[in-house]
Amino acid sequence: MNCFARLLLASVLLTATTQAHARAQAESQPSFDSTQITRKVSPGVVLIKGTTSSGEVLGTGFIISADGKIATNLHVVESLKNGGVQLASGEKFDSFLVLAFDARKDIAIIKIPGFDLPVVALGNSNNVQVGEPVLAVGSPLGLQGTVTTGVVSSMRDDPTGGGFKVLQTDASVNPGNSGGPLVNRQAEVIGIVTFKIRGGENLNFAIPINYLRGLADSPSTAMSLDELRLKLSSGGPDVFKSDLFPTRWKSLQTGTTKVLRRDGDRMYVETVLSEAQKNAGCFFLYDLQKKGDIFSGTFRSSCVCEYTRGLGLNARNFTNRWSDETAIEITSITSTRIEGRGFARPKGTKFDCKKAEFSKPPSEWENFTWIPE
Numbered sequence: 290m291n292c293f294a295r296l297l298l299a300s301v302l303l304t305a306t307t308q309a310h311a312r313a314q315a316e317s318q319p320s321f322d323s324t325q326i327t328r329k330v331s332p333g334v335v336l337i338k339g340t341t342s343s344g345e346v347l348g349t350g351f352i353i354s355a356d357g358k359i360a361t362n363l364h365v366v367e368s369l370k371n372g373g374v375q376l377a378s379g380e381k382f383d384s385f386l387v388l389a390f391d392a393r394k395d396i397a398i399i400k401i402p403g404f405d406l407p408v409v410a411l412g413n414s415n416n417v418q419v420g421e422p423v424l425a426v427g428s429p430l431g432l433q434g435t436v437t438t439g440v441v442s443s444m445r446d447d448p449t450g451g452g453f454k455v456l457q458t459d460a461s462v463n464p465g466n467s468g469g470p471l472v473n474r475q476a477e478v479i480g481i482v483t484f485k486i487r488g489g490e491n492l493n494f495a496i497p498i499n500y501l502r503g504l505a506d507s508p509s510t511a512m513s514l515d516e517l518r519l520k521l522s523s524g525g526p527d528v529f530k531s532d533l534f535p536t537r538w539k540s541l542q543t544g545t546t547k548v549l550r551r552d553g554d555r556m557y558v559e560t561v562l563s564e565a566q567k568n569a570g571c572f573f574l575y576d577l578q579k580k581g582d583i584f585s586g587t588f589r590s591s592c593v594c595e596y597t598r599g600l601g602l603n604a605r606n607f608t609n610r611w612s613d614e615t616a617i618e619i620t621s622i623t624s625t626r627i628e629g630r631g632f633a634r635p636k637g638t639k640f641d642c643k644k645a646e647f648s649k650p651p652s653e654w655e656n657f658t659w660i661p662e
Contacts, residue, residue, distance in 0.1 A: 320474070321422040321474045322474075323424055323436070323438055325476070326424050326472060326474070326476045327424065327426070327436050329410075329476040330351075330409055330424070330426055330470060330472050330476050330478075331377055331426055331434055331436070332377050332378070332407035333351050333352040333377070333406070333407040333408055333409035334349060334350070334351050334352075334377055334409065334426045334427070334434070334469060334470060335349070335350045335351065335352065335359060335374050335375060335376055335377065336348075336349065336374070336375040336428045336431070336433045337349065337350050337359075337361060337365055337366065337372060337373075337374055337399075337468065338372065338373055338374075338375065338431075339366070339369035339370070339371055339372025339373065340369065340370055340371060340372075341368045341369060341370060341564060342368075342370070343563045343564050343565075344563065344564040344565055345564060346365065346368070346369060346372075346564055347428060347430070347431045347464070347465045347568070348361060348362065348365030348366070348428070348465060348467045348468045349361065349365075349426075349427040349428045349465065349466055349467060349468045349469030349482070350365070350374070350399065350468045350469070351409045351426075351468075351469065351470045351478065352403075352406050352407060352408050352409060353398070353408060353409065353411065353501075353505065354406075354408060355403070355404070355405050355406050355408055356403060356404065356406070357400050357401040357402060357403030357404075357406060358388065358398055358399075358400055358505070359374065359385070359398065359399050359400070359401065360396065360397075360398055360468070360481060360501050360505075361396075361397055361398075361399060361467075361468030361481070362395050362396060362397065362467045362468040362481065362483055363390045363391070363392060363395045363396060363397040364395055364467065365397075365467050365468045366387065366397055366399060366514065366517070367390075367397075367517060367518065367521060368518070369514050370514065371384070371514065372384070372385065372514065373385070374399075374401050375433065376406070377407075377433070377434060382401040382402070382403070384401075385399045385400060385401045386399065386400045386511040386512065386513065387399050387400075387511070387512050387513070387514065387516075387517045388400050388509045388510075388511055389504050389505070389507060389509040390504075390517070391500065391504050392521065393451055393452065393453065394451070394453055394496050394500050395483055395484075395496065396481055396496055396500060396501055396504060398501075398504060398505060398509070400511060409470055409472075409478055410475075410476060410477045410478065411477060411478050411498055411501070411502065412472075412473055412475065412477030412478055412479045412498060413477075413479075413498075413499065414456070414479045414480060414497035414498045414499045414500075415497075415499060417441055417444060417456060417473070417479050417480075417497070418441065419441050419442070419443055419444060420440055420441065421440060421441050421473065421474070422438065422439070422440050422473075422474060423438070423439055423440060423441055423458055423460055423471050423472060423473060423479070423480075424436060424437070424438050424460065424471070424472050425437050425438075425439070425458070425460040425461075425462055425466065425469060425470070425471050425472075425482055426469055426470055426472070427462065427465060427466035427467075427468075427469030427482060428465045428466070428469070429462065429463035429464065429465040429466050430463060430464060430465050430568065431465055432465070435466075437460045437461040437462065438460055439458050439459040439460030439461070440458065440459060440460075441456055441457070441458055442457040442458055442459050443456075443457040444456055444457070445457060448494075450550055450551065450552025450553075450555070450557070451550075453496075453500065454497055455483070455494045455495065455496060455497070456471065456479065456480045456494065456495045456496075456497055457492065457493070457494055458471060458480075458493050458494070458495060459493065460493060461493070462482050462493045463570070464567055464568045464570065465568075466482050467482060467483060467484070468481060468482065468483075469481070469482045470482070471495040478498050479495075479497070479498050480495030480496060480497055480498055481495055481496045481498065481501060482494075482495045483495055483496050534551070534624050535549075535624065535661040535662070536548060536549055536550065537549075537661070537662040538627060538659040538660065538661060538662055539659060539660055539661070539662045540657060540658070540659050541657075541658045541659070541660060542657050542658070545560050545561065546560070546561040546662055547559070547560055547561070547575075547659060548561060554578060554579035555576075555577065555578055555579070556575070556576075556577040556578075556579070556584050556586075556619070557574070557575065557576060557577075558574070558575035558577070559572070559573070559574055559575075560572075560573035560574075566592065569592065569593045570591070570592075570593075570610075571590075571591060571592035571593065572589070572590065572591055572592075573588075573589075573590045574588070574589050574590070575587075575588050575589075575617055576589070577617065577618075577619060582620075583618055583619060583620050584618065584619040584622070584629075585616070585617070585618045585619075586616075586617055587614055587615070587616060587617060588614070588615050588616070588617040588631055589612075589613070589614050590612070590613045590614075591610065591611065591612040591613070592610070592611065593608050593609065593610050593611075594608065594609055594611060594640075594642035594645070595607065595608050595609075595642065596609065596642040596643045598643075607643075609642050609643065609645050610645065611640075611642070611645040611646075612645075613647075615631060615632045615633065615651045616631070616632040616651070617629065617630075617631045617632070618630050618631075624661075625660065625661065626658065626659070626660055627658070627659040627660075628656070628657070628658050628659075629656070629657055630654045630655060630656045630657065631654070631655055631657060632651040632652075632653070632654060632655075633651055633653055633654070633655035634647055634649050634650065634651050634652070634653070635649055635652055635653050637649075
């Protein structure tokens with residue numbers, strides 16, 4: 290056999306070996322069958338519903354033990370005056386207790402008096418790979434059992450500076466999905482759907498399930514919703530903060546509450562909204578970067594409005610979504626007072642809901658002052 294023939298044979302053998310290895314890897318990795326995954330997971334996913342002082346709250350949870358332990362987000366239950374759970378089977382439980390919570394990571398474990406309930410299997414979030422397919426099950430806007438698919442887009446540090454990891458996914462989520470499971474191809478929960486960055490395209494996040502595993506293994510004492518709120522309100526300061534800088538502020542101009550988070554030279558501020566506004570997908574967010582002695586950046590906002598078309602008996606109401614972005618600066622900041630200015634539209638500016646646009650662009654600075662709430 291000449292040299293060329295030997296090289297050709299070696300190349301053929303190498304190609305065959307590589308293809309065989311790739312086939313073996315593909316065969317060892319189960320396919321992503323969303324129908325089968327949904328069939329396994331959906332029976333253990335629940336709707337959480339309750340009321341607060343500002344209206345109705347809807348969220349999602351998933352059963353982690355046959356005796357009725359359910360994982361969800363803390364923000365789904367922390368403000369409820371009363372709440373209940375509806376199983377995928379339609380069975381309803383008019384109350385529940387809270388067994389454990391982690392305020393930093395926004396996770397909680399609640400308990401209903403169940404027996405032999407369908408359980409969702411938990412995976413290992415340390416094994417998650419960027420790009421792997423995932424499925425989210427939840428109750429967006431109360432539509433229980435809604436399923437969406439996507440991939441794990443990234444594994445990153447919490448974008449709000451909370452000091453923990455999050456899973457980023459492009460699986461579609463909406464208000465009501467909070468607390469629901471993000472599952473892998475083995476129908477195992479790898480994350481708890483927690484929040485999305487509104488104004489971005491499919492920027493959704495989930496808390497890795499291993500944080501919940503740790504919480505579930507810790508000693509716990511059942512508490513009512515009233516006891517939960519009392520415990521949250523009396524909690525001590527964040528030991529990871531260098532000072533006792535307040536997180537909640539009140540605007541002297543508008544009376545609205547602002548929640549402020551600092552992450553090094555960046556500052557994030559979110560306006561607290563009513564449940565109705567949250568369910569409509571509204572947001573009012575400040576994103577600022579320290580530059581010299583000031584923080585400067587953008588104020589992004591979006592919400593819905595209503596307009597009427599037609600007259601008399603033919604009149605019909607329509608809703609439209611609007612979005613806006615303006616410049617913002619914080620010029621003075623202490624633990625007792627924050628002062629700044631925002632680029633605002635001049636007086637007399639009109640808003641056309643049908644077109645979702647303002648009649649004049651921002652052209653004037655408007656001062657504001659916030660004090661601790």
